[in-house]
Amino acid sequence: MAGPLPSGNEMPQDGALPAGVNVDAHLRTMSAYVHVPFCRVRCGYCDFNTYTSTELRGASQLTYVDELEREIVLSTHVLSNAGVPRRKLSSVFFGGGTPTLLPADDLVKTLELLAQHHDIATGAEVTVEANPDTVTDQYMTTLAQAGFTRVSIGMQSAVPEVLKTLDRSHNPESVKNAVHSARKAGLEVSIDLIYGAPGETLEQWQQSLEAAIALDTGHVSAYALIVEEGTALERKIRRGELPQPDDDLEADMYELADTLLSNAGFEWYEVSNWSKSPQQRSTHNLSYWQSNDWWGYGPGAHSHIGGTRFWNVKHPAAYAQRLAEGNSPAAGWEQPDSQAQFLEKILLETRIRQGVSSEGLDTGIIASLISDGLIDGVSAIQKRIVLTIAGRLRADEVVRRLTNS
Template sequence: MTYELYIHVPFCLRRCGYCDFNTYTAVDLGAGASRGNYANMVIREMGLVREWQETHGVAEPPVDTVFFGGGTPTILSADDLVAMLDAIRSTWGVAPDAEITTEANPDTVNEYYINRLAEGGFTRISFGMQSAVPHVLKTLDRTHTPENVVAGVKAADKAGLRSSVDLIYGAPGESLDDWRTSVRTAIDLGVNHISAYALTVEPTTKMGRRIAAGTLPRPDDDDEAAKYEIADDLLTAAGLSWYEVSNWAKPGYESRHNLGYWRNVDWAGLGPGAHSHYNAVSSGGDAAAHALRAWDIAHPRLWGVALNEGRIPWAGSEEITAGENLEELIMLGLRIREGLDLDRINRVIVSARESDGSTSLRPVDAARLRPMADEGLVVIETDSTGRSRVVPTRRGRLLNDAVIERVFDLAGV
C-alpha cells in the first residue's frame, strides 16, 4: 500500500504571464493564510485530515513520498518547509526510503537554503528552469536567469540532493534552435530527471490576453510536435528514458511521487485548492468502502477560515464510481511507459458492470487493439506470465488524447 502527500504553497513573488495556477502575490491573504504563518496552518490541516481518515476507516501507512508544489514553495523559509516535513513525521510517519521533493524557482534558493533542506530530510529538488534562452524567459515572465539554475543544481549536488529541471516548449517567439539550446543546456547540467511540457495558453492569463489581442503569436501544434520530438531524441541520446508523456529520467531516478498519481494510489492534498484521492473510504455500517476524491477550498482566506473553525477545509468531495475509476485507469495507464494493464482494466470492467449496471462496457483484448498497433500508435507487450500491457509509441504520445478516446470507445466507456 502506497500513501503520498502533496502540499500546495500558493504564494509567488510575481505571477508569470502564462500561469493560471492557484497562486497569489500578496504576503498576507487573511484568516492566518500569510507567508509567515503558512506552515502553522498546513500543520493544523494535517491534524484535521488525520482525524477524518481515522473516522472513515482510512488507515494509511507511513508516507512514501512528499511533494511541495505551488506557487513557489521556496518563497517560504527553509525552516518552514522542514517544520511541515517534521509534522508529517509526527502525524503519519515517513517511510525510511521516502522521496521528499520541493519545487523551487531558481532565484529563490541559495546554498544555505538548499543545505537546510538536505539537513531536514529532503531528498530531491525540482527547479523551474523553463528555458535557457533569455528572450524566451522574458516572454514567459520568468525572473530567474540561466545562471541561477546552474548555481542551484551545483548546490543541490553538493548537498546530496537529487535534481530535476522543468522545461516549457512552444513559447511565442521560441525557435527550434532556441529549444535545442534549452534541452542541451538542461542535459549539460548533469541532472537525472527532466520534464518538458508544451505551453498551454489559458485565455484569462496575461499571455492569453496578449495572444487574443494579436500582440503575441499563438503557439502552433506542428511546432510543438517538432519540439517534442527534438526533446525525445536529445534526452534519449543522453541516457534519459521517457517514463511518462512529459517526463524523462535516468534509470532509477523517476519521480516516485508523480508515478503514484499515474498509478492511482492514495494521496492527501493539503493547502488551498489541493486535491486528495482515496481508494477505499468507509461510509459506516454495512456499506461497502468506496473510492473518493476531494478538493480544498481554493481561496487561501476562506481555506484559513475553515481551519480556524476546526473544519477540514474541503470545498467538496465526490464518490468515484466504478465507471469513472475505469476511465481514470485507462487515461493514466496510456500516459506511462509501464503501460495500460489489460488484465487490470478488464477486472474493473467486470466490477463496473456488476456494481453500476454498465452493460455498454466490454473487455478489451490485444486483438481489438491491433488496428491501433498497426497504425503505430501503441505497442502491445506481453510478459512471461501472459499479462499484456498497452504502451504508447512516440506517435501515440503526440496523439495521446486521441489514443485514450479510441480505447474508451473499445471499452464502451
C-alpha cells in the same frame, strides 16, 4: 489564479469521508502533497492556485505553517474515522506557487509535522519545487539535513527571449547556481522545461534542451505550454501581441526532446518525464498516475483516498478561516462510478512506460492502434498497452479509441 473548483458534493464541516474509502487500502501507497500558494510575481502563462502579496486579503505567509499543522492533525482524525489504516508516507511533495519563498525552517517544520502525525517511510522521496532565484547553498543544506531528498528546479528555458515571453524573472545562469547548491547538499535534481511558447523556434528549444542536459541531472520534465483562459498570456495572444502556439511545431519539439534526452542517457517513463535510471523517477508523480492515495494540504489542494476525490477552498484566507474555526478546509468531494474509474485508469496508466493492462479492451481496436503505429505490438502480445512515440504525441486519441469515448 486557477479556474473554478470542480462541481461535486458538499463536504461535511468535519471533513468526514464516504464509506468504502478504506477498502483495499493496504494495496495502495500513501503520499502527501503540500501546496504553497505564494509567488513574488505571477508568470503570464500560470493558471495555478497562486497569490502574490497584494492578493492575500489578510492571509499571511508568516502563519501558514500553523494552518498546515491544523490540516495535518485534522487529516489523521478523518482517515482514522473512515477506517483507513495508518500507512507511512512513501513520498512528500512541496509544490506551488513557489515553496522556496518560505524560509527553509518552515518547510522543515512542515515535514516534521507530517512525520509526527503520519510517519514517513524509510527511504521516502521528499521533493520541493524551487525557483532558481530563491535558493542558496545554506537553504539547500538545511532541507537536505532535515530529510528532503530531491529538488525540482523550474528552469523552463535557457533562452532569455523565451523566459521574457513566459514572464519568468530568473536569469538562466541562476539555474546552474541552484543545481550546484542542490548537488552540494546531496539532493537529487530534476529540471523542469516548457516548450511551445509563442514565437519559440525549434533551434531555441534545442538550445534549452542542450543546456538542461549539460547540467548533468538525473531527471528532466518537459511540458507543452497550455494557454489557459484568463491568463495574461492568453490575453496577449487574443489581442494579437503574440502568435498562437503551433501544434505541429510542438510535436517536432517533443520528438527532438525525446531524441536528445535518449541520446544523453535518459529514458522516458511518463509522457512528459525522462530519467537516467528507475531510481531517479519521481515516486510521487507515479503515485498519481497509478491511482494510489494522497492527501493534498493547503488552499486549492486536491486529495484522493480510496477512489474518492476532494478539494480544498482556493483562497488562503478562506482556508485559514475554516481551520481556525475547527472545520475542514475541503469544499467538495466526488466518487466516480465504475465507468468513470475505468476511463481514468486508461487515461492515466497509458501515459507511463509500463502501460496499462489490455484486459477487457477491444482486440480489434488494439489491432488498429498497432497498425497505426500508436502502440507497441510486442507489448500488446504481452497484454500491455504501451505507447510508441507517435502514440505519446496522440495519447488523447489512443484513450478515446480504447474507451469508445
